[in-house]
Amino acid sequence: MSKSLADDIVGRLKFTADGLIPAVAQQYDTGEMLMLAWMNADAVRETLATGRVCYWSRSKGRLWRKGETSGQVQVLKEFRWDCDEDTVLLLVDQTGVACHTGRHNCFFHAARDGGIRVIAEPEADPEALYGSKP
């Protein structure tokens, strides 16, 4: 994508006072909700420029190229945003698993059958993905 188009998009997005915007990642072909993370303007620009999703890690305080350690990258299929221009929807193709626990997506807690249930099991070993327990 051209730099000027990326600049136009960044100019329209409404970032928080901390310079962040929530970004929801959805698997483009199955509709599976994978995760929610945060982007800053640089993360948006890098994602649009490279076609690989880059977030802002609030815990690390730096750009976080999804999969940089684990190899579980997200290839951008389409960049969308909402009516209020304060939320991003990333349609992606997820390599492997999205969740740092080794589960395919992060939303594995559910209120179901009168209790709190874990509704998905890890498909990958976090130690193998990260070299140590995350």
Next chain:
Amino acid sequence: MSKSLADDIVGRLKFTADGLIPAVAQQYDTGEMLMLAWMNADAVRETLATGRVCYWSRSKGRLWRKGETSGQVQVLKEFRWDCDEDTVLLLVDQTGVACHTGRHNCFFHAARDGGIRVIAEPEADPEALYGSKP
């Protein structure tokens, strides 16, 4: 749902310093990403108690029972949350349209074909939904 289970869930969720948590609504059967809004603890409790989605309106500074004016309610199908317990995923059955613009979902801006495109048109008239332009 029992009050004690709802209390357990609220106790696990990590709210921001403002007492809020982002909540993503997805149409339960089609996988369509509808919107992102915010909940506080009371909104979570009311949603779990009634089975109808209630958010916290940051602009109005009060509970916002989705569809209270427009009739475009969200019936809760399942309440999920993520690995970090700081994001909610609401699987819902959306009545009518989710977006205040009359579009079926809020994510109608896209970077596509070298430009910024509006990829969905209103299916309902906002004036009819709200009695005036929102």
